[in-house]
Amino acid sequence: MRLANQTLKYLSISVLVVIALWSTVFYLFMLEVIHDNIDEELENQKRLIIQELSTHPTVAPDLEFGINNYKVREISEQQALKLRNVYKDTMLYMQDDDDPEPELEPVRMLTTAFEHQGHYYELAIINSMIEESDLIKNLFYSVVILFVLLVVSIVSINKIVIERLWRPLYSFLDQLTRFRLGKTQEKPAMDTKIQEFKDLQLAVTTLIHHNEETYEQQKQFIGNASHELQTPLAIMINKLEMMAESEELKKEQSETIAEVLNTAERLVRLNKSLLLLSKIENKQFLQNEDLSLNALVLNMMVEFEDIADFKQIKMNVVQKDQLHVHMDSALANIVVSNLLRNALFHNREGGEVNIGITDKILTVSNTSAHTALDAGLVFSRFYKSDTASKGTGLGLAIVQAICHLYGFVIIYRYENNQHSFQINMHS
Amino acid sequence: MKVLVIEDEEDLRGIVKASLIKEEYTVETASDYGAALEKVSLYDYDCILLDIMLPGGNGLQILDQLKSEGKSDNVIIISAKDSLDDKLKGLELGADDYLTKPFHIAELNARIKAVLRRKQRDGKNTLTMGNVVLDLNERCLFIAQELVPLNRKEFDMLNYFLLNKNRLVSKSALAEHVWGDHTDQADNLDFIYSQIKNLRKKFLASHADVDFEAVYGIGYKLVEK
Numbered sequence: 001m002r003l004a005n006q007t008l009k010y011l012s013i014s015v016l017v018v019i020a021l022w023s024t025v026f027y028l029f030m031l032e033v034i035h036d037n038i039d040e041e042l043e044n045q046k047r048l049i050i051q052e053l054s055t056h057p058t059v060a061p062d063l064e065f066g067i068n069n070y071k072v073r074e075i076s077e078q079q080a081l082k083l084r085n086v087y088k089d090t091m092l093y094m095q096d097d098d099d100p101e102p103e104l105e106p107v108r109m110l111t112t113a114f115e116h117q118g119h120y121y122e123l124a125i126i127n128s129m130i131e132e133s134d135l136i137k138n139l140f141y142s143v144v145i146l147f148v149l150l151v152v153s154i155v156s157i158n159k160i161v162i163e164r165l166w167r168p169l170y171s172f173l174d175q176l177t178r179f180r181l182g183k184t185q186e187k188p189a190m191d192t193k194i195q196e197f198k199d200l201q202l203a204v205t206t207l208i209h210h211n212e213e214t215y216e217q218q219k220q221f222i223g224n225a226s227h228e229l230q231t232p233l234a235i236m237i238n239k240l241e242m243m244a245e246s247e248e249l250k251k252e253q254s255e256t257i258a259e260v261l262n263t264a265e266r267l268v269r270l271n272k273s274l275l276l277l278s279k280i281e282n283k284q285f286l287q288n289e290d291l292s293l294n295a296l297v298l299n300m301m302v303e304f305e306d307i308a309d310f311k312q313i314k315m316n317v318v319q320k321d322q323l324h325v326h327m328d329s330a331l332a333n334i335v336v337s338n339l340l341r342n343a344l345f346h347n348r349e350g351g352e353v354n355i356g357i358t359d360k361i362l363t364v365s366n367t368s369a370h371t372a373l374d375a376g377l378v379f380s381r382f383y384k385s386d387t388a389s390k391g392t393g394l395g396l397a398i399v400q401a402i403c404h405l406y407g408f409v410i411i412y413r414y415e416n417n418q419h420s421f422q423i424n425m426h427s
Numbered sequence: 428m429k430v431l432v433i434e435d436e437e438d439l440r441g442i443v444k445a446s447l448i449k450e451e452y453t454v455e456t457a458s459d460y461g462a463a464l465e466k467v468s469l470y471d472y473d474c475i476l477l478d479i480m481l482p483g484g485n486g487l488q489i490l491d492q493l494k495s496e497g498k499s500d501n502v503i504i505i506s507a508k509d510s511l512d513d514k515l516k517g518l519e520l521g522a523d524d525y526l527t528k529p530f531h532i533a534e535l536n537a538r539i540k541a542v543l544r545r546k547q548r549d550g551k552n553t554l555t556m557g558n559v560v561l562d563l564n565e566r567c568l569f570i571a572q573e574l575v576p577l578n579r580k581e582f583d584m585l586n587y588f589l590l591n592k593n594r595l596v597s598k599s600a601l602a603e604h605v606w607g608d609h610t611d612q613a614d615n616l617d618f619i620y621s622q623i624k625n626l627r628k629k630f631l632a633s634h635a636d637v638d639f640e641a642v643y644g645i646g647y648k649l650v651e652k
Contacts, residue, residue, distance in 0.1 A: 233528075234507075244595055244642055244645050251643055309618075
C-alpha cells in the first residue's frame with residue numbers, strides 16, 4: 001500500500017472517531033444549555049405571574065393552557081407545602097402555521113405553588129422546547145457533511161503534500177533502484193530542505209561510499225593476486241618450455257619436464273578458475289546483452305567436435321524452442337562450455353551427450369562410467385567424483401555461481417542412467 | 428627485425444629475449460617506465476612487447492606516447508591482469524594485441540609474427556616451409572604446388588606450427604589456440620595426437636618435405652626433413 005493511501009486510511013478512521021465523539025458531547029452540551037435557558041425563562045415568568053395574580057383580590061382558577069401559557073388551580077395546604085419547584089419535559093398538542101392539525105410537541109413545564117390571602121394554589125407554566133429528534137437529525141447531517149469535507153480536504157492536501165514534500169524521496173528511491181556498485185558514476189542525490197530526508201541521504205551516501213571502498217579494495221586485491229601469481233607461473237611455464245626445446249635432452253629428462261609442465265599448467269588453470277569465481281561473485285561481469293542460447297550451444301558443439309570424435313561420443317541436440325537470455329556473453333559462454341566439457345570428460349567411450357533446449361530450460365545429460373553423484377556436493381568447490389581426475393574441480397562451481405548471479409535455477413539429476421544438469425533461465 | 432621487450436620481471440624478460448633470439452630477431456629490453464619511454468622515443472621497433480604494470484609508471488602511458496607519434500600499431504600488451512577495462516583501453520590506444528600472462532612461448536611467437544607480417548604488407552600472405560605453402564588469404568594448403576584439402580581445425584593447427592617453425596609447440600598451447608580455452612583437463616589432450624596423425628598422413632601422401640617430431644609427453648615440433 002502506498003504511503004498516501006495508508007495515511008488516508010488512518011486519518012479518515014481517526015477523524016471519524018473524533019467527530020463521532022465530539023458530536024455526542026456537543027449534542028449533550030447543547031441540550032444542557034437549552035434547558036438552562038428555558039428554565040430561567042420559566043422562573044422569570046413564574047415571578048411575573050405570581051406578582052400579577054397578587055394584585056387581584058381573588059385568584060380565579062385557570063385550568064387550561066390558553067394564551068397565557070399557564071394554568072392555576074387551588075390546592076390544600078398540605079399539598080402546597082409538599083410542592084417544590086418541579087421542572088419536567090412533557091408533550092402537548094400544539095399547532096404551527098405549517099401543521100394541518102395539532103401535533104404533540106415537546107414542552108418544558110414548571111410546576112410550583114403559592115399562597116394568596118390564606119388560599120393555596122398550584123401554578124403550571126409551559127414554554128415550548130426544541131425538538132430533540134430535529135436537533136439530532138440536523139446535527140447528524142452537519143456531522144456527515146463535515147466528515148466528507150474533512151476527508152476530501154485530507155485527500156487533496158495529501159496529494160499536494162505527497163507530490164511536493166515526498167517528491168525528492170521518490171526520485172531518490174528511483175535513483176537507488178537503478179544504482180549499481182562500481183557501474184553508476186553519480187551517487188543518488190535529492191534536493192530537499194527536510195531534515196529526515198537529508199539524514200537518509202547522508203546515511204545512504206555513507207553506506208554507498210563504504211561499499212564502493214570495499215568493492216574497490218576487492219577488485220584491487222583480485223588484480224594484485226592475479227598479477228602476483230600469474231607472473232611467477234609465466235616464468236615457470238616459459239622456462240620449462242624453453243628447456244624442453246633443448247636438443248640434448250634424454251628421454252627421461254624430457255618426460256620429467258613434461259610432468260612438471262603439466263602440473264604447472266594445472267596450477268594456471270586453478271588460478272584462472274579461482275579468479276574467475278571471485279570475479280563472478282564480485283559481479284565484475286555485467287555487460288549484459290540479449291543472447292540466443294541455441295546459437296551459443298551449436299557453436300560450442302563445433303568447438304568440442306574433435307574431442308567428442310576422439311572419445312567416440314555422440315553429441316545430440318534437441319531444440320524444442322528458441323532460448324533467449326539477457327546476460328554477459330563471456331559468462332554465457334562459460335556456462336555452456338563448462339557443462340559440455342563436463343559432459344564429455346566424465347563420459348565413457350562410445351557414450352553420448354544429450355542437449356535439450358526449450359524456451360526456458362537448457363539441459364545437458366551424459367552417459368558415464370559412474371553412477372549417481374551426490375546432488376548436494378556436485379556443485380561444491382573442489383568436489384571430484386574421481387580423485388584421479390586432473391580437473392580443477394571448479395567447473396560446476398563456476399556454473400552454479402553464474403546461475404546464482406542471474407537468478408537461474410540449476411539442478412542435478414540422475415535419470416535413465418544419465419547424469420543430467422538442468423538450468424531454468426526464466427523461472 | 429627489431430623487437431623491444433618492456434617487462435620488469437627479470438626472469439621473464441630473459442626467457443622472452445632468449446626465445447626471440449632463436450627466431451633471429453634483434454632484441455632490446457627495458458625494465459622500467461623511464462628506460463622504456465627513452466627507448467621508444469629514440470628508436471623505431473618492428474614490434475614492442477609492453478607490460479602494463481611497470482615500476483615508475485603505467486605501460487598504458489607509454490602506449491599513449493606511441494599513439495601520439497602514430498607508432499602504436501605494432502604493440503602487443505602483455506599483462507597479468509585479465510581485465511576487460513585495460514584490454515579495451517589498450518586496444519583503443521592502438522595496441523595490436525593483448526596477451527594475458529601466463530602465456531605459451533608458441534603463442535607469443537604466433538602473435539609477434541602476425542604483427543610483423545601486417546607490417547610488411549608485400550601483398551603476399553603465405554607461410555612457407557620446404558615445399559609446403561599455406562595461403563592465409565585463401566585458407567588453403569599447397570604441397571609441391573598441389574592443392575591439399577584441409578578442414579578448419581587442420582588449417583588452424585598447421586598455421587600455428589608454421590608460425591613456430593622448428594620450435595616446440597606444447598599440446599596445451601596448441602589446444603588453447605585451436606580449440607579455444609575449453610580444455611580444462613590435462614589428461615584429455617590425447618585427442619591432439621589423432622589430429623597430428625591425420626595431418627602427418629596428408630604430408631606423407633603428398634611427399635611433403637616437412638614432418639612432426641614428437642617431444643615426449645609435451646608436444647610437437649614441425650621440422651624440415
